[in-house]
Amino acid sequence: MAASKKIMLAALVALVLGAGGFFLYINAAFPQDRCEGAKHLDRPEEFADCVTCHTKASPKVTQDWQESKHGVMLVKCVVCHGEPDGKGSVPFERAPDPIRICAQCHDPAIKRMVAKYGSNLDCNSCHPNHQNPMHGDAYENKIPTTKISLPE
């Protein structure tokens, strides 16, 4: 009984370690919050030229940005996301902090929204930063294009 208990325990430890290891491995290999550019770019002096790489690495996001108001106004990736090695003046973040980043330009709008809807700040959920095109529907209606169709 004692022996089988030991085996069970060992198996459990192995399982936990294995699962943990796998989890860590997956996390490291497929990061959500890091740009691989920092590891692979051989030209660190060009770290802020995100678009060149991301046109291939994430074409949809890049095109969305390009056609968004931020793209037309040349508010480039690094302005909000920082540079991939995290050593720049803007912290490297996948989802920039509204208070620190968005407020630099949109403080008046943020204040208006907070007054209306309370302080649950997540600008991006209603105003997709990359999908607010100059042209098309949003251009005329001034509402975000990302719409969720509700089941009837």
Add this chain to the structure above:
Amino acid sequence: MTLSRRDFIKGSAAALALSAIGGPCFAAAKEEADKWVKGVCRYCGTGCGVLVGVNKDGRAVSIKGDPNNHNQGLLCLKGAMLIPVIYSTDRITEPMIRKDGKKSELTKVSWDVALDFAAKRFKDAVAEYGPDSIAYYGSGQALTEESYLANKIWKAGFRTNNVDGNPRLCMASAVGGYMTTFGKDEPMGTYNDIDNATCFFIIGSNTSEAHPVLFRRIARRKQSSPDVKIIVVDPRRTNTSRIADLHVFFKPGTDLALLNGMAHIIFKEELDDDRFIKRYLQFQDNEGNARSLEEYKEFVAQYTPEKVHEITGIDPDMVVKVARMFAESPATLSLWCMGINQRSRGVWANNLIHNLHLITGQIGRPGASPLSLTGQPNACGGVRDTGSLAHLLPAGRVVANEKHRNEIEDYWGVPRGTIQPKMGHHTVALFENMASGNVKAVFIHCTNPAHTLPHLNKYTKGLETAFVAQTECFHDAETLKYADVVFPAAFWCETEGVYGCTERRYSLIEQAVAPAGQSRPAVEILMEFAKRAGVDPKLMPYKNSADIWEEWRKLSQGTPYNFYGMTRERLKKESGIKWPCPSEDHPGTDLRYVRGEDPLVPVNHETKMFFYGRPDGKPIVYLRPYQPPFEPADDEYPFVLTTGRVIDHWHTATMTGQVPELRKAYPSAFVEINPDDAKKLNINNGDPVVLETRRDKMTFPARVTATCMPGLVFCPFFDKKLLVNRLFHDAVDAASKEPEYKICATKVYKQG
């Protein structure tokens, strides 16, 4: 504050991640601001209001747009990344001198030693060679108080009119244009016109990259009223054209023909405003002879669409289309910048734009105006208005006019005859005279001529020869190589003073943080230096820059530049006010020269508009023929080279180069070349390409894009490792003396 468990985990994970990243992460950005101090962005002529967030320790930690200034809270990427510039490791924080001539090293010394060292050289030069052997070379980035003070010190203290500055390289032609057409400098419209215009005529301006927040305002206008038309006339199809209805390419330097051709169509199709013309206008040719409307019509009739096509390459139909759009729109706003100003016929080009607005009556109504964009944050308020150029005196006066001199002498409390009647050296002549040894010592304030002068190889000789005292904030400035004394100046929000932007708006930059190291506000440096150099201290009875403002404000009273109502207290409370503003309860002026809007037009004036800048009240429409640029492309040098900005860098990148994100967006200059040309020359993206002009040759990495039209190549000028100005000639506009940075002939080939 309560943290949910999720927030806590997120927070600690972020902290862990941050600590793991390490490196010189600017911790500033993470801290909370304790108070917000009002100011203006340090960079471009848009003049966006900012709020600098300062923490409990007195350190600037964040920045945001000022919601009450014209930018309504918005900033472009440069403005949003201003804070790291203050704390750059490249800051000069101690005075330095070169003890044993230009070849020796700059060594750190005390303030006293540095000031005495410089003062002695200026004093000696004046004693031995007279006052015209010294000069001041200022900047459209210096604070208004600094420029006003330096102007006074040199013109009334040292008694030389050798006071010029970098606005000569950027705004002089616009000044010449407004002065010759309307009699007084500065635009009649404001940024509010953008919200009311129904047609934008953008010529010679890459607004999107040079004035991003204004561009955004134009885009918003277009977005809210899609019927609004935007015409962009530029040999480069820049990002500005992304929102344009029409982009018009033309052979660089031929736009004068287009502008005259538009005038011809306007008359031919009866799109002119006959009532306005008859009531307000007069006509003049190049020799200053009065001409009639009929003669003017005949003159522009030479510029048929076919002739314009021959000269400019623009399709004849397009000429007609543009002219119609311009004239038929209810309110047309012209915007232009260096593409028009930095030209050997810059003043003429400015006049021709004004002509179009005058003959169509597109002026003096909301949205209808010729609005020249300034490159620098304080060229208008600081240099043009205070008259800190070789031929000017404060508030629209000129040195050549005895009455003007006497008015200023009386106000400054110096004997009549103190100010010299002879004009000083304009910029290019100044550096020529430094090279030839006529000017022995120069005080360079807040600018970087060793990077920005045209035909650099020729003019850096002046800096090698003359004694150079310089105020500077960053080691990165190219001119430091030639400086004999360097005074560390307090940077931007480390001191206080006024900036005046494109739209006649004066805003106060308040001091947010203490000056770095031993650096001092430039007004202190100038006064200390001048006293030691023998200038009468009675000329400078100021405790601080607010006192200087007070003097300047009172001097403006009763002039066409009247901003008497802008007291320091008021500027502290409000986010910028537009002059004329004659009294403290006056809100500022949007439409200059318009009855009921402009306080300088009597309320019961007989006509709606009153162009009081001219003695007869009548602006002049000029008969200016087309003239080619100084150095057009030819068989030997078949390409045209032009220069300009990129959005990420500002001027010589001494400031923007300090911000990792901006530096890495464009680490170095490049040459932009059209794919057709690239194919013919077998050039691929990134290839080293040689540009060879009659002055010099240099190699740039190629950027093959359709931005430039065929036959044109473009290089940005920010990179000090690739000083493109070495390739340029030094031809200047005959009237404004502004160099033609926009056009020179070049060979282009792949480096073999």
